[in-house]
Amino acid sequence: NAGVMQNPRHLVRRRGQEARLRCSPMKGHSHVYWYRQLPEEGLKFMVYLQKENIIDESGMPKERFSAEFPKEGPSILRIQQVVRGDSAAYFCASSRDGTSYEQYFGPGTRLTVT
Amino acid sequence: GENVEQHPSTLSVQEGDSAVIKCTYSDSASNYFPWYKQELGKRPQLIIDIRSNVGEKKDQRIAVTLNKTAKHFSLHITETQPEDSAVYFCAATADSNYQLIWGAGTKLIIKP
Numbered sequence: 001n002a003g004v005m006q007n008p009r010h011l012v013r014r015r016g017q018e019a020r021l022r023c024s025p026m027k028g029h030s031h032v033y034w035y036r037q038l039p040e041e042g043l044k045f046m047v048y049l050q051k052e053n054i055i056d057e058s059g060m061p062k063e064r065f066s067a068e069f070p071k072e073g074p075s076i077l078r079i080q081q082v083v084r085g086d087s088a089a090y091f092c093a094s095s096r097d098g099t100s101y102e103q104y105f106g107p108g109t110r111l112t113v114t
Numbered sequence: 115g116e117n118v119e120q121h122p123s124t125l126s127v128q129e130g131d132s133a134v135i136k137c138t139y140s141d142s143a144s145n146y147f148p149w150y151k152q153e154l155g156k157r158p159q160l161i162i163d164i165r166s167n168v169g170e171k172k173d174q175r176i177a178v179t180l181n182k183t184a185k186h187f188s189l190h191i192t193e194t195q196p197e198d199s200a201v202y203f204c205a206a207t208a209d210s211n212y213q214l215i216w217g218a219g220t221k222l223i224i225k226p
Contacts, residue, residue: 033213042203042218045216056213091157091158101148101207101212101214102160104160105157105158105159106157107157
């Protein structure tokens with residue numbers, strides 16, 4: 001049973017470009033959470049999704065950031081017109097279908113904006 | 115909504131000694147309390163969790179205790195080893211929708 005997969009592991013973008021981060025949950029999991037982590041800091045919740053549905057996006061910046069979790073395929077976190085302040089590690093986690101709190105994390109995508 | 119506070123932010127202990135990290139939560143309805151360990155450059159990993167129907171849970175050198183009345187829970191690591199050096203995060207459930215509310219993290223340093 002493969003764990004949570006994220007790709008790419010490292011992503012370099014120039015200011016103004018778009019960044020697309022992908023997350024495939026564990027098999028049998030249908031809940032996905034995205035977190036941002038700056039160096040030496042904690043996990044900042046961004047968005048919580050189920051398939052085809054955004055449950056809570058209270059942690060997501062209102063502009064430039066969007067997330068989706070389609071019926072087929074991975075969850076995508078999209079950052080448009082990236083700025084240097086977007087440089088961080090982005091982790092996704094998944095949990096089972098509405099009966100479990102345990103979250104399992106992917107390896108993260110380290111985004112660097114130059 | 116739920117709020118989780120974690121102390122201390124940094125903890126330095128001698129190898130072989132015990133380490134205790136404490137978290138408090140605000141929502142008495144919270145019923146699940148996990149602890150995650152994050153080594154430098156790695157993903158957070160679930161190391162132990164406890165539900166509100168028990169007061170203590172052990173797994174080898176780590177244990178978690180829960181005081182529902184006082185609304186706090188603690189992580190205990192005995193006989194600390196260099197590989198225990200990491201950042202530890204506590205969390206508690208939100209009042210709905212299976213979210214976790216996270217503490218700010220504790221950087222544990224094991225001195226040789």
